[in-house]
Amino acid sequence: MNELQKRTAMAIINIFETGRVNGDYGAVTVLKGDSGHLTYGRSQTTLGSGNLFLLIKAYCDRADACFAAEFRTYLPALHARDFALDKNLELRELLREAGRNDKAMQAEQDRFFEANYFNPAIKAALAKGVSTSLGQTVVYDSFIQGGFRKVIPLIGASIGDDGIDEQEWIRKYVSARKRWLSGLKPPLPGTVYRMDSFARLIDQGAWELPLPLTVHGVVISNETLEGVPLVLRVSAVDPDEQPAKALYLTNPYMRGPEVQAVQEALNTHGFANSRDGIFGPFTETLVKQFQESRGFKTDGLVGPATRSALGL
Incomplete structure (x- = not known):
């Protein structure tokens, strides 16, 4: 996928999420029944997934x-995935203001x-043998909305099985x-327009x-990719399945089996440690070293990307 195709792929998902080719960096939505709860940004990251905390912490x-x-005053509640934030009008207005008026927030959203x-979507697509730009965009959409690994078993075949090529597999x-x-559960059935x-x-x-290209009534062209209209985001994840919380250096230190699992994974990848279940300065240093080895942002924070790279 070249740079123009990459921007086109991102534009397609932006249209699904916000109705705009370039997305709306200040978009804030709370939709009844959405397991993601408070959602934010040009591709709408969620409170319920823990990723809204990761974005805001990186911005801070x-x-x-x-x-x-x-924003720092909200970090503890964001990390705890406190759904009371859904109704916090001050936070909503702060999110809108930062997204629409602060270039730093816009740049951080792009990076995030x-x-x-x-990047994880493209890696997963290639691992499945998906190399076309449209096929990779389909996978990217599933990473944004959630549920990619739940749908794979429903296909019942892999690329190469019984003569199935990539195009047929993506169609399936x-x-x-x-x-x-x-x-x-509603409102998720209303998001099938993405697949249509x-x-x-x-x-x-x-x-x-x-x-x-025309996607969901919006034209993507060289001109619109340089400039700019509402589609709502709904998380296609089981609300009973709580994603793991982000792990990072705090005072007092985070501790427990989730920390120990990260330490075990670090040890497996060659970053030896005592695996004591305490996320102290040494564990943070090892996480940063691991992130650097993978070309990630070296923030010492174990979120979805780092967790996935560790094999967790």
Whole structure:
């Protein structure tokens, strides 16, 4: 996928999430029944997944963040995934203000969504033998909305099985994901428009995302990719399944089996430690060294991207 195709792929998901080619950095939504709860940003990361905490913490760590002091007061509740924040109007307004008026927030969202969603999605796609730009965008969409690994078993075949090529496999994946979304609790069935849009692109043979494209009524072209209209985000995850919380250096130190699991994984990857279940300065240093070895942002914070790279 070249740079233009990458921007097109991101634009497709931006349209699904916010109705805009370039997304809305200040978009804040809370939708009844959405297991993600409070959602934010150009590709709408969620409180319920723990990723909203990761985004805001990364923003607060930036020297150029205009609203860092205001956001820091919310970090404990964001880390705890306190759903009372859904109704916090002051936080909503702060999120909107930062997203729409602070270049640092916009830059951090771009970095965050690429590092935590786009890059892992492309890696997962390639591991499945998906190499076309449209196929990889389908996988990226599933990483944004959630549920990629739940849909895979529903296809019942892999690329190469019984003569199934990539295009046929993606067609089967889109169909299986539509059925899966349709069977979930409201409002998730209402998001099948994403799969309908992909099915149309497949029928058009748009495997390498040639421009212009019309997706969900919005035109993507060279011109609109440089400039700018509401589609709501809904998390396709089981609300009974709570994602692991982010782990990082705090005072007092975080401790317990989740920390020990990270330490075990670090040890497996060659970063030896005592595996004592305490997230102290030494564990933070090892996490940073591991992140550096993988080309990640070296923030010492164990979120989804680092956790996945560790094999957790």
